[in-house]
Amino acid sequence: MSTHQQDELELEGAQSNILHQPAPVFAVAFACIIAFMGLGLVDPILPAISSQLHASKSQTELLFTSYNLVTGIAMLITGFISTRIGPKWTLLTGLFLIVGFSFLAGHSNTIGQIVGFRAGWGLGNALFIATALSVIVGVARGTTASAIILYEAALGLGISVGPLLGGTLGAHSWRDPFYGVACLMGIGFIAVLLFLRGVPKPAHRTSISAPFKALKYKGLLTLALTALFYNFGFFTLLAYTPFPLHMGIHQLGFVFFGWGILLAITSVFVAPRLEARFGLLPTMYTILTLITVTLLVMGFGVRSQATLAICVIVVGAFLGINNTLITTAVMESAPVERPTASAAYSFVRFVGGGIAPWLAGKLSDTVSAACPFYVGALGVVIGIICLFIGRNALSHVGGGKSH
Known part of the structure; x- marks a missing residue:
């Protein structure tokens, strides 16, 4: 049997294991879906918030x-906390914070208040996301690859449904999507509380x-820096594109729903097959x-509504592939515990996700509507360069077919 045939069999086994998991895994995966809804939920209501609260x-x-x-x-601090109070209570604390701050965001009257409450939401998000990935990988049946696919499936489903839900709820008021997240995360809280059992403290x-110590490993640092600059492109698409699209809330919801659907499909079904066929790095360079x-x-084509809408939907396919590949690679990139690797990687990459949206808005206001997309493209190019420079440190990742 050829190496390629063996890879295909392993991949089929990993994907078949997705549906044969214990209840705790599905409880966490369900909460993940809702948590990731929050990422794209505000997309359709950004122009409405800007207009009604008189914000740039x-x-x-x-x-x-x-x-x-x-x-x-x-x-x-996620690892520091979860190893002291346990994964279950770390997840519940994160969910509780998201419920509270999303409700408060919906109850806000100024853009400054929403920004502040979104920061609190981010704290809960960090506690939940870092711990959820490690719990799914640790508790799920089958291989690490099957657990990662399940996590990415939850991510993709949440991201795809989020804008559609945001568009539906936001048609009445920009406040309603925030209240919707609070209600859904409350359900997630109950699911984790009731069904997540038997997960011991580390x-x-x-x-x-x-x-910080984990980042001394060049493979992990390479992936983190790649993701940092890649996020300039990712969050320019996610956070800025609703403005130049000039669409209504419902239309924005459907455009980003299409984006999320392709992201979900390719992250689960396409990314693993491309890696098995071509290797990690060749696939990532191409994507x-x-x-x-x-x-x-x-x-x-920033002046063409059709061009922007089509590109947003199509690029979802590429983002889904890259997200799965890089998340899986991070888990194998350094000889440290998975939660530690995930925390180190996420710390670096979210810096790009933090700077890019504000920078895109500032460039649009001061330079041109097209400039944010060019800067986002430049960021992704720098990410490719980082990946190429650190390629030798990733030779052990992805079955050794990284070159």
């Missing part, structure tokens, strides 16, 4: 900046310095190049 684009984009920066910084406690080209097309 850059001020409105601070909703993403505060959320992402606090999420990234808080990732440094054998030893993690120090706050552990994520990141396609994302760069798409951003450039969006810059050139």
Whole structure:
């Protein structure tokens, strides 16, 4: 049997294991779906918030900046907390914070209040996301690959449904999507409380310095820096594009729903097959190049509503592939515990997600509507360069077919 045939069999086994999991895994996966809804839920209502609260684009984009920066910084303490109070209570604490701050965001009367409450939401998000991935990987049946696919499936489903729900609820008021998140995360809280059992505390406690120490491994650092610059493209698409699209809330919801559907499909079914066929790095180089080209097309066609809408939907396919590949690679990139690797990686990458939205809004206000897309494309190119420079440190990742 050839190596390629063996890879295909392993992949089929990993995907078949997705549906044969214990109840705790599905409880966490369900909460993940709702948590990731929050990422795209505000997309359709950004123009409405900007208009009704008399905020500039850059001020409105601070909703993403505060959320992402606090999420990234808080990732440094997730291991410290979860190894002391246990994974279950860390998840519940994160969910509780998201419920509270999303409700308060919906109850706000100024853009500054929403930005502040989104920062608190980011703290809860960090506690939940970092711990959820490690719990799913640790509790799920089958291989790490099957657990990652399940996690990415939850991510993709949440991201795809989020804008549609945001568009539906936001048609009445921009406040309703925030209240919707609070209600859904409350259901997630109950699911985790009732069904997540038998997950012990880690054998030893993690120090706050552990994520920094993990970044000394060049493979993990390479992926983190790649993701940092890639996020300039990702969050330019996610947070800025609703403004130049000039669509109604319902229309924006459907456009980003299409984006999320393709992201979900490719992250689960396409990414693992491409890696098995071509290897990690060749696939990532190609996909990141396609994302760069798409951003450039969006810059050139910024005045065309149809061009922007089509590009947003199509690029979802590329983003889904890259997200799965890089998340899986992070888990194998350094000889440290998975939660520590995830925390270190997320700390670095969310910096890009924090800066990019605000920068996009500022560039649009001061330079041109197309400029944010060009800067996003430049960010992805720098990410490709980082990946190429650190390629030798990733030779052991993805079955050794990284070259």
